[in-house]
Amino acid sequence: MNGGFICSVCDEEVDEKYFDIEQKRCILHCEKKENDWYVISSNGEKDWNEKKVDKFWKYIQDELDSLYKLDLLGDLYDFNHSYEGVIFPAFQKEVEYNPYVDNIEDLGTNFYSYGVFETPQDYIEDINKIINKLSIKFISCTFLDFANFKKYHFKREIVFDKCKFKNGIALSTMNESKVKFTHCGFFNKKLNFNQSIFESSIEFDNCKDIDFSESEFHKEFIFKNCSVRGKANFYNTNFKGFADFTGTKFQNAHFEKAHFEDIVIFAEATFESDLDFKNTKFTDKAIFRDTTVEGQLNLREAVFKDEADFLDINSNKKNRQMISVANRETARIIKNFHDQANNIIEANR
Numbered sequence: 001m002n003g004g005f006i007c008s009v010c011d012e013e014v015d016e017k018y019f020d021i022e023q024k025r026c027i028l029h030c031e032k033k034e035n036d037w038y039v040i041s042s043n044g045e046k047d048w049n050e051k052k053v054d055k056f057w058k059y060i061q062d063e064l065d066s067l068y069k070l071d072l073l074g075d076l077y078d079f080n081h082s083y084e085g086v087i088f089p090a091f092q093k094e095v096e097y098n099p100y101v102d103n104i105e106d107l108g109t110n111f112y113s114y115g116v117f118e119t120p121q122d123y124i125e126d127i128n129k130i131i132n133k134l135s136i137k138f139i140s141c142t143f144l145d146f147a148n149f150k151k152y153h154f155k156r157e158i159v160f161d162k163c164k165f166k167n168g169i170a171l172s173t174m175n176e177s178k179v180k181f182t183h184c185g186f187f188n189k190k191l192n193f194n195q196s197i198f199e200s201s202i203e204f205d206n207c208k209d210i211d212f213s214e215s216e217f218h219k220e221f222i223f224k225n226c227s228v229r230g231k232a233n234f235y236n237t238n239f240k241g242f243a244d245f246t247g248t249k250f251q252n253a254h255f256e257k258a259h260f261e262d263i264v265i266f267a268e269a270t271f272e273s274d275l276d277f278k279n280t281k282f283t284d285k286a287i288f289r290d291t292t293v294e295g296q297l298n299l300r301e302a303v304f305k306d307e308a309d310f311l312d313i314n315s316n317k318k319n320r321q322m323i324s325v326a327n328r329e330t331a332r333i334i335k336n337f338h339d340q341a342n343n344i345i346e347a348n349r
Contacts, residue, residue: 009085018059027059028086032144037089046145048090056089061113061128068130079156082137090145111152135177138163146170160184178219180204212237223248234258245269255280266291270317274326277302285309292317298326299333310337 005019006012007026020030032038037053038046070076092109108114111131135156140163147169154172159180171179181204204210204223213235221239225247232250236257243264250271258280265287274295281303289311297313313334315321325331 017055027056028083030087032087032089046090048145053089053092057092057110060111061108064111064130065113065115065128067134068128071130071133079134080137081134082139083141084137084139086138086141088141088143088145088147091148094148094151110148137161142166143169154179180222217241217243220244228253239264260284260286263287268292271295274298276326279303282306282308288313290314293323296324296326297330300327300329302333304333308333308337310334 005014005016005021005026007014007019007029008024009029010026012026014026018027019025020027023030025031032052034040036049038048041047067076067081094109095107097107105114105126107127113128114126115128132153133155135158136154137159139159139161141160142164144166146167147165150170150172152172154177157178157180159182162183163181165184184204204226210228211231211233213233214237216238217240219241221241221243223243223245227249229251232253234253234255237255238259238261240261242262243260245264245266247268248270250269250273252273253271253275255276256278258277260281261283263285264282267287267289268291270292272294274297275293276298278298278301280301283305285306286304286308289309291310291313292315293313294315310323310333312320313323315324323334325334
């Protein structure tokens with residue numbers, strides 16, 4: 001875009017209407033300040049300036065429209081796209097299609113846009129959904145309000161790297177590719193995928209505060225080296241693919257009626273309170289090697305259909321203190337592993 005205004009963050013030249021002269025930043029990278037972009041309402045929520053929010057998303061949409069037109073012409077060869085350092089305001093309100101009033105133009109919100117896009121074959125598209133075909137990276141982005149991605153069905157990997165979510169995030173249950181979170185922070189609201197079904201892989205790395213109750217993960221679930229400082233809720237969660245919790249620290253983990261249908265790894269994970277796998281089923285191998293449970297471990301109501309590995313499970317990582325068990329059945333399950341592994345010393349402890 002021509003206009004002679006250069007953003008001090010991205011060095012892009014933008015039109016004056018998309019430029020904050022005081023901050024010397026484009027609309028993507030400028031700070032969305034209180035009493036300018038929003039005011040705090042009586043209930044403590046942000047009341048956003050709709051005109052500014054619409055202008056922000058128009059800038060996003062114009063860029064995606066350019067990519068969409070290239071794709072329609074067969075000239076889009078790089079499906080990688082990134083947003084770096086972008087400060088996102090509120091997402092625009094989503095509207096459902098009503099065939100009685102034909103409100104299709106109202107569906108062009110956020111990463112979708114409405115327009116007439118004609119191909120050389122005169123095939124006409126009304127809604128630009130190119131975002132679903134791109135491999136998107138959000139790098140060091142901040143989402144100041146609820147990040148609503150539920151309507152997007154991503155076909156390529158989506159990565160959130162070093163992003164901050166100030167008011168939670170929602171994802172579609174129909175993504176066809178991996179969604180990956182690395183070194184992200186979630187503030188005020190939990191990362192909540194309650195009652196969700198994921199057909200694709202999902203990966204988390206070093207994130208906080210989660211609720212996966214009543215959810216299904218059909219492919220691999222990677223939750224490595226995370227730090228969960230609140231309650232991690234896995235009530236009635238079904239892991240149909242490989243699940244990896246290696247190196248994760250849980251302050252308060254709740255597993256009840258969970259089902260691990262493939263291999264699950266808790267190696268070198270730390271649980272800072274009691275750990276109870278109540279009515280949880282392990283259909284394939286379960287690995288608790290070098291796992292630390294600082295409270296009591298309760299496996300009395302867990303069901304192991306295959307091998308379980310409890311080598312060097314402990315209650316203190318530094319001095320390898322023996323694990324504290326809640327009942328005899330838990331002790332029997334662990335002893336049975338050591339017996340089968342011919343670990344005589346551990347079996348007789």
